Amino acid sequence: MEQNMEYIVGVDLGGTKIATALLDLNGKILRRVRNETTPLKSAKEVIDCLIHSVHKVRGDIPITGVGVASPGAVDTKRGIILNGANLPEWVNIPLRQEMESQLELPVQIANDANAAAWGEYYAGAGKGSKTMAYITISTGIGSGIILDGRLLLGSNGYAGELGHTMIVQDGQLCGCGQLGCWEAYASGTSIARIAKEAAEKKFSLMTELAAQDGTVIGAKHLFKAASLGDSVAIGVIDEATSYIASGLKNVIHTFNPDCIVIGGGVSLAGDDLFAPVLEKTKRLVMEPYRETFRIVPALLGEDVGVVGAATLSFT
Ligand SMILES: [Zn+2]
Structure with missing residues (x-):
């Protein structure tokens, strides 16, 4: 010491x-x-x-x-x-x-x-940023906001529950009991649900890869199948990254972050996830916002x- x-x-x-x-x-x-x-x-x-x-x-x-x-x-x-x-x-x-x-x-x-x-703001991937959004995509979607260098708490300390902002009116049931939350479309659990439904409709390598592991379809099978050219898996990633980008559009227009840090199990997919999410988010935001932010993977892990x-x- x-x-x-x-x-x-x-x-x-x-x-x-x-x-x-x-x-x-x-x-x-x-x-x-x-x-x-x-x-x-x-x-x-x-x-x-x-x-x-x-x-x-x-x-x-x-x-x-x-x-x-x-x-x-x-x-x-x-x-x-x-x-x-x-x-x-x-x-x-x-x-x-x-x-x-x-x-x-x-x-x-x-x-x-x-x-x-x-x-992540103080010692991780957001170090040096001024306004940062942290989004963790795993079972659910957790998040927190650093606004102008301060942790945003809100009047009761509840601020930053971005996973429960709505992206589809009367949409999918969320774990919070409401319909259409971002989490109900873009969390790891929700992406697995979209993959399972797609693989039930049409043959996909995801089904075989999951069977080899003796488990149900998860993010790992989705990205692996897509890398092998499986069109169903590629379609699911396209849909999932569109949902992630839709939520990020709201985050960007609300907080104008210079940095968005994405953590959680889903972020381990790396560039297969980050590249389409960045490209789609840039397309969704208004023109002045387009070059104002970066999207980076979390650094601190557990x-x-x-x-x-x-x-x-x-x-
Ligand atoms: Zn919810």
Whole structure:
């Protein structure tokens, strides 16, 4: 450890694990601790586990603060977890107050997608940008916005739920219970649904590739089949990238980002995904916006939660 360097701790609280890391102020990870938890643990047990993880990862290193990324609805300003999604007992938990009194250190908390957005902005693919949109495309679509260098929270800390903006009126049912959300068309789950429906109508290599893996059609089979010239898979990628671009058009016209960072499992498809998405998005936006943004893959991978959480105090 360097003298005169300050250190911070980030905690990524998930439904089944607590990932904790010690970082320097540049967002570089120096140490990690990972604890398994279960969704059935009580709020008190999870808080005890959080405190224990922080002590374990810091050891005898002095730290200046702790940040926590939590799933679900988080009131960042008041430091309260309003509803922890897959943590059933997490309702109205004053987490910041609980942790600050036990650790005697400043604690910041944020929703996991907002923390991830901040992480990519502070130390990842969006470093150096001014206004950045972070979109993670996996089971659902998560997102967070950095506006003029600040994490956009909104009046309750709920800002940036771009996955639930509407792209088709009276469209597909979304996991949130509403119809036509962007997530219901462009998430990994939705793209797999489009692929499955297409492969049921017409023969596709996707069916064979999935059968070889003993599984259902997923993103991997889709991109592999397309690379082998399968016309059904090529059509599905065309449709999926059009849906992704439709949502990005809304993001660009709303926030005017100079950088859009895309993470999540779907982003691993690389240029097969990014090239058509960029080309279609440029075609959809109004002319003055066309050369104002870049679309890049996320850089931090699984570390995005701890890096974003740790650096929240710099928001
Ligand atoms: Zn929705």
